[in-house]
Amino acid sequence: MSDPTPPKPADDPRTTAPSERPRRGSGWLSKIAPGVRSLVQRKDTPDNLWVKCPETGEMIYRADLDAAMWVTPSGHHMRIGPGLRFQYTFDAGRYDSVTAPGVREDPLGFVDQKPYPERLSAARKATGARDTVAIGFGDIHRTPAVAMVQDFAFMGGSLGMAAGEGFIKAAETALERDAPLVAFTAAGGARMQEGALSLMQMARTTLAIQQLKAARLPYVVVLTDPTTGGVTASYAMLGDVHLAEPGALIGFAGPRVIEQTIRETLPEGFQRSEYLMDHGMVDQVVNRRELPQRLGAVLSILMQGRNRKAA
């Protein structure tokens, strides 16, 4: 299982994308002591006009990055959350949100360096979401589909009970609407704070996929950076079709764990999307801008075949 620690804000457009979270630029602190505020938030303020490319270090004007769907000039696909993902994926950015059912919180009373409920509330405050999975229903290049998006900014996208129920709900929604399911995966792995209850989500999500299979509804996975651990060992690898964004880290064991095991530095490009495609685990590596069209083609062809067979 790899490290589910959320990314540093600088790596993550969620903290800089205004469409994704409420702006808190004009708080009390900025009124009484503007200098102090810029001192505390100098590096990663939400108002930052410039964003650093995690790959090249290049400073990019945020409006340009926004227009480029958070793909840097070097082609680096920055991590994005559900809000932007839905906006980019559904035609005209229009979709219905589907709420995932609530789950019992902190079922084990888990404490590491911080109590789990504190980590949850911090993640909720930072993202504005209840947990890592968001569900939307809309048209993807004219084919109605359900999309499930995992948010790495929420506790490393970790798969816990809430995400498991979210995935199941997404599959059930697909069944109700007689529509395909597209899963955008991003996770460091299982949510350790829920112990074996998180492990069980690998089985539960796998069962939800069987319901789609029984109904002959397409299930397409879009692997985004990063997808590792229990997510890779369950629903991320059980798609009818696997697409991946360029350069995404995809694997079961995290690179750190492997390096510790073999005591060697890993080869360049190991566990990246292109590597997985070369090794037969991913059908295509697709640029973010082309994803809706490519998804639309896959979904509409499979749905056409299905409906013809049914007729």
Place this chain on the structure above:
Amino acid sequence: MSTPTRHYLDFERPVAEIESKLDELAKLSASHEPGVFDAEIEALRGRAERFRRDVYGRLDPWQKTQVARHPDRPHLGDYLRGLVEDFVELRGDRVFGDDQAVVGGLGRFRGTAVAVLGHEKGRDTETRLKHNFGMARPEGYRKAVRLMDLAERFGLPVLTFVDTAGAYPGVGAEERGQGEAIARSTERGLTLGTPMITTITGEGGSGGALALAGANKVLILEHSIYSVISPEAGSSILFRDRAQAAHMARSMKITAQDLIGLKIVDCIIAEPTGGAHADPAAAIAAVGDVIEDELKALSMLTAEGLRQQRAERFYAIGRSFG
């Protein structure tokens, strides 16, 4: 009788001392009149027994982790010898190779034709290397899928035995699709049209364990563990330090006694005093008895009924207390 290869865990040290005294007495008594030390030997044996019972009656989660990993704990090979007649090992995934971290084949369990498979950790340096310490590569999980396919076609119940620290984290394993292999193996168990019973005999480590545990019934030995990540690895991620493993063992609720409350396991199989390694034959027989009962009950269900029972079982986890 004590042997030089007997392994004692830290918390068993007082037992070790008593038993080394017993060994000395046994040697002494050989050069004396018969029966001279009988009373003393008897008393020491009683003390050792009482001590074992006491210690094993209140093991903490970290101590249980040690017991679950005890080198003398019965392994798959022991269960096969003890419970399966006419065992025919089937090797290879028909794709790339044979991974001996997962061993499986066909056999008869108390008269019933079955497919049986599980993790094997090995017992000495040579066999540990052969079985890669029970840490499977994709070929192991693909062999499991192959055996489950075969079982389904011939209507054979599947018995699995889980004992692994986890799937092997290596370059080759990743290259050949470790995640996909685990996912397919879990899926195959969950969709099986014949009964599947999993027994967690030692360590149930993460996805590598779940891959063989998508079963109708999941049984666990009294001092076994089942966990999303090893306490050590969890500690190094959450604390940046492996020293908090005992804390993690407690917090993650990994013991049989914790898991039954969460409905992650269905039944706890009692171990002999001092753990399964203290009396392997008794432990193996106890496992066999429970499997036999469960198998009898499951054989009433149709293929569809079995799939449905499995789906309901796993969907219910985490919902019942919500």
